[in-house]
Amino acid sequence: MNRVELVCVGTELLLSRVNTNVHLVSNYLNRAGLTLSRNTTVGDVQEEIAACVREALHRSSLVIVCGGLGPTFDDVTREAVAELLNRKLIFDPEVWEAIREYFQRRKVNPPESVKKQACIIEGSQVLPNHRGTAPGLLIPVNPGGKTLILLPGPPVELEGILEESVLPHLKKAFPSPEKRCFRFTVAGLPESVVEERSSSLFSRYEKEMAEFTILTGPGVIELLVQVFEGKKEVARKIEEELKTIFGEAFLGLESPSLPELVGNLLLERRWTLTVAESCTGGMVGSKITDVPGSSAYFKGSIVAYSNQLKRRLLKVPPTLLRKFGAVSEQVAIAMAKGARKVGKSDVSLSLTGVAGPGGASPEKPVGLVWMAVAFPDNRCLARQFLFGGNRLQVRERAVFSGLDFLRREIIGWRPKEKRGRK
Amino acid sequence: MNRVELVCVGTELLLSRVNTNVHLVSNYLNRAGLTLSRNTTVGDVQEEIAACVREALHRSSLVIVCGGLGPTFDDVTREAVAELLNRKLIFDPEVWEAIREYFQRRKVNPPESVKKQACIIEGSQVLPNHRGTAPGLLIPVNPGGKTLILLPGPPVELEGILEESVLPHLKKAFPSPEKRCFRFTVAGLPESVVEERSSSLFSRYEKEMAEFTILTGPGVIELLVQVFEGKKEVARKIEEELKTIFGEAFLGLESPSLPELVGNLLLERRWTLTVAESCTGGMVGSKITDVPGSSAYFKGSIVAYSNQLKRRLLKVPPTLLRKFGAVSEQVAIAMAKGARKVGKSDVSLSLTGVAGPGGASPEKPVGLVWMAVAFPDNRCLARQFLFGGNRLQVRERAVFSGLDFLRREIIGWRPKEKRGRK
Numbered sequence: 001m002n003r004v005e006l007v008c009v010g011t012e013l014l015l016s017r018v019n020t021n022v023h024l025v026s027n028y029l030n031r032a033g034l035t036l037s038r039n040t041t042v043g044d045v046q047e048e049i050a051a052c053v054r055e056a057l058h059r060s061s062l063v064i065v066c067g068g069l070g071p072t073f074d075d076v077t078r079e080a081v082a083e084l085l086n087r088k089l090i091f092d093p094e095v096w097e098a099i100r101e102y103f104q105r106r107k108v109n110p111p112e113s114v115k116k117q118a119c120i121i122e123g124s125q126v127l128p129n130h131r132g133t134a135p136g137l138l139i140p141v142n143p144g145g146k147t148l149i150l151l152p153g154p155p156v157e158l159e160g161i162l163e164e165s166v167l168p169h170l171k172k173a174f175p176s177p178e179k180r181c182f183r184f185t186v187a188g189l190p191e192s193v194v195e196e197r198s199s200s201l202f203s204r205y206e207k208e209m210a211e212f213t214i215l216t217g218p219g220v221i222e223l224l225v226q227v228f229e230g231k232k233e234v235a236r237k238i239e240e241e242l243k244t245i246f247g248e249a250f251l252g253l254e255s256p257s258l259p260e261l262v263g264n265l266l267l268e269r270r271w272t273l274t275v276a277e278s279c280t281g282g283m284v285g286s287k288i289t290d291v292p293g294s295s296a297y298f299k300g301s302i303v304a305y306s307n308q309l310k311r312r313l314l315k316v317p318p319t320l321l322r323k324f325g326a327v328s329e330q331v332a333i334a335m336a337k338g339a340r341k342v343g344k345s346d347v348s349l350s351l352t353g354v355a356g357p358g359g360a361s362p363e364k365p366v367g368l369v370w371m372a373v374a375f376p377d378n379r380c381l382a383r384q385f386l387f388g389g390n391r392l393q394v395r396e397r398a399v400f401s402g403l404d405f406l407r408r409e410i411i412g413w414r415p416k417e418k419r420g421r422k
Numbered sequence: 423m424n425r426v427e428l429v430c431v432g433t434e435l436l437l438s439r440v441n442t443n444v445h446l447v448s449n450y451l452n453r454a455g456l457t458l459s460r461n462t463t464v465g466d467v468q469e470e471i472a473a474c475v476r477e478a479l480h481r482s483s484l485v486i487v488c489g490g491l492g493p494t495f496d497d498v499t500r501e502a503v504a505e506l507l508n509r510k511l512i513f514d515p516e517v518w519e520a521i522r523e524y525f526q527r528r529k530v531n532p533p534e535s536v537k538k539q540a541c542i543i544e545g546s547q548v549l550p551n552h553r554g555t556a557p558g559l560l561i562p563v564n565p566g567g568k569t570l571i572l573l574p575g576p577p578v579e580l581e582g583i584l585e586e587s588v589l590p591h592l593k594k595a596f597p598s599p600e601k602r603c604f605r606f607t608v609a610g611l612p613e614s615v616v617e618e619r620s621s622s623l624f625s626r627y628e629k630e631m632a633e634f635t636i637l638t639g640p641g642v643i644e645l646l647v648q649v650f651e652g653k654k655e656v657a658r659k660i661e662e663e664l665k666t667i668f669g670e671a672f673l674g675l676e677s678p679s680l681p682e683l684v685g686n687l688l689l690e691r692r693w694t695l696t697v698a699e700s701c702t703g704g705m706v707g708s709k710i711t712d713v714p715g716s717s718a719y720f721k722g723s724i725v726a727y728s729n730q731l732k733r734r735l736l737k738v739p740p741t742l743l744r745k746f747g748a749v750s751e752q753v754a755i756a757m758a759k760g761a762r763k764v765g766k767s768d769v770s771l772s773l774t775g776v777a778g779p780g781g782a783s784p785e786k787p788v789g790l791v792w793m794a795v796a797f798p799d800n801r802c803l804a805r806q807f808l809f810g811g812n813r814l815q816v817r818e819r820a821v822f823s824g825l826d827f828l829r830r831e832i833i834g835w836r837p838k839e840k841r842g843r844k
């Protein structure tokens with residue numbers, strides 16, 4: 001069995017990059033038919049790094065180390081590994097030339113400290129880094145026929161080297177993968193419901209699957225199905241059954257993110273979108289504009305956090321605000337219609353709710369969110385949601401439920417005779 | 423030395439929670455004078471979990487395990503640890519009663535599967551969970567006098583038990599901490615500059631400090647200083663010197679986040695804020711409204727992604743857009759003034775830039791962002807930024823630089839005679 005482990009180095013990794021890097025490495029391994037068994041994260045302490053790598057090499061045939069290849073005093077991965085393997089660090093003129101060119105393109109002279117990034121471990125293969133200075137290193141470790149790969153920590157650089165060098169190497173080194181991984185995505189349902197509805201399906205296929213995992217991603221649930229090589233038709237049968245079980249909630253295989261899905265639907269219909277937000281404070285607009293090219297369909301978002309802006313910019317009638325309050329079906333509808341009009345867009349989405357911890361009442365508890373979608377014929381559909389959790393969780397859930405609500409309504413929309421739904 | 427390790431369990435941890443949980447545990451350990459030496463993340467595989475815990479107990483005197491205490495089939499931490507320690511799992515009526523009450527408060531009957539969460543490991547102390555169902559377990563491991571603590575994975579529940587039970591236990595178990603940790607924060611400067619400017623200071627104090635680390639947080643740089651117990655005056659001297667070195671960029675000890683700092687400044691002055699965003703698509707509004715109670719000073723954000731909305735909502739003159747383009751000093755100023763006016767607020771912040779990958783030109787490269795702040799006397803100050811990185815990084819850096827720009831301008835603002843700066 002080809003066991004693979006990851007070691008992440010650097011105290012700062014504890015804060016922000018670990019997620020991204022583990023996810024990136026895990027994805028690329030999956031694409032080569034491999035699975036990550038363990039990730040270990042350590043600070044920039046030479047003995048600790050050496051211990052982690054030694055232990056991981058003992059357990060696994062492939063060990064990837066991320067981070068600690070930078071130029072500053074606390075970057076010691078190169079030194080730790082060289083000492084562990086009892087190999088020399090050798091200055092490599094070709095690597096140094098690539099680093100100098102990298103700086104020259106930016107019209108800066110390379111500082112002296114960068115020179116240590118041109119030192120490579122004896123007997124290693126250089127994996128070029130086109131997005132930064134420190135190259136990756138691929139090191140065959142014998143006896144045992146194991147492989148150690150050192151990669152830089154910044155996610156952009158890591159991804160570049162994974163795509164250009166590591167993935168081709170893995171495909172060559174492991175030409176007949178044991179398993180293949182399929183990622184199916186479901187939106188708009190809680191994890192427990194997804195598990196319940198899919199459990200009988202997966203117990204029927206238990207013998208043909210290598211592994212089955214349910215992952216909670218941002219706003220979507222991922223069903224990770226690993227099948228043994230040569231059993232691809234099993235994955236196809238599972239896909240068909242999932243389609244039947246989940247209907248509109250099933251987003252498919254390797255599907256794009258919710259904001260991308262909404263964007264694609266809008267592009268297909270040549271529709272434009274305006275958003276009106278209150279409790280989400282701009283998070284919906286932020287998610288939509290995460291997608292490059294979203295300016296083709298996104299007009300903007302009016303974050304009307306105060307009632308004054310709801311009146312002034314979205315033309316919500318003051319009587320509605322007084323009579324029903326800002327968190328109500330009536331105000332959600334008025335916000336959606338106002339956003340559609342001011343943005344001169346085909347559709348609009350509005351969200352207004354109680355994110356907490358303050359602002360709740362017995363009738364309007366923390367987690368209550370009203371949303372509305374306005375359509376090209378000015379029909380409008382509102383829906384109530386009640387989310388659990390703290391302020392952050394309520395807001396995040398509102399954003400993804402809002403995007404999924406919009407997605408489903410766009411799919412389901414049919415031009416109708418004048419009567420309309422509301 | 424009291425070595426501490428963390429083991430995070432659950433495949434989903436690879437995706438979203440690891441960061442939060444490692445950060446939480448690390449913070450609470452720091453508060454008890456302890457430091458996290460290593461974090462290991464594994465999937466829900468019983469043998470793998472047992473191996474990680476066994477190895478960690480071998481190396482460290484305190485091992486904390488997060489996750490895998492849920493009710494579903496793939497939650498196996500309890501079983502893995504019981505088998506490893508060769509102890510029984512015992513049904514605990516008191517724990518079961520607490521779980522039943524938890525469900526009753528939500529007017530739901532506990533499903534049968536939850537019963538396994540009432541099983542505790544022989545010889546362990548129950549750490550009550552007031553925010554969920556699975557309690558934490560504190561297990562003395564002998565011989566060796568080591569301690570194993572099992573905690574649930576959902577961050578909200580984890581934090582509750584860390585605060586209520588784990589921190590008091592650690593303070594009692596390790597009454598004379600070896601070190602104390604101080605976190606100083608600096609905003610608006612790149613990590614390399616912070617390192618350069620502070621390096622001589624820290625080399626002078628090298629002998630009195632146990633450890634010194636620079637962490638890159640969201641929009642701020644944290645300087646983590648650990649001093650040996652009884653050397654608190656060293657931390658105070660370092661704080662004074664940092665204040666001199668960094669001036670306005672120094673946010674201080676255990677400082678609130680940038681959005682909180684901006685909110686506090688606005689509250690002190692009884693000012694309100696409106697934002698006008700383009701390339702950040704709502705991220706600024708989103709960050710500001712992360713802070714509970716922000717409705718006291720935040721009117722809203724006009725996310726004018728299209729030029730049409732810049733004209734309609736922010737009253738940016740079409741001639742400016744034609745002559746200088748949307749990403750320009752002139753348009754940033756017009757956006758800020760328009761936002762201040764439409765929001766009837768005291769101050770406003772505007773951001774307009776090229777986030778990429780499309781939309782760039784030789785004069786306006788990816789990463790160029792113009793920002794402006796408009797003041798109570800309608801004076802307006804614009805500033806140009808050039809950020810490196812991909813779309814995500816440019817947008818994130820713009821958000822935090824924008825908040826820091828606003829923070830500094832609010833601090834520096836003095837009412838002036840009519841001339842004004844612009």
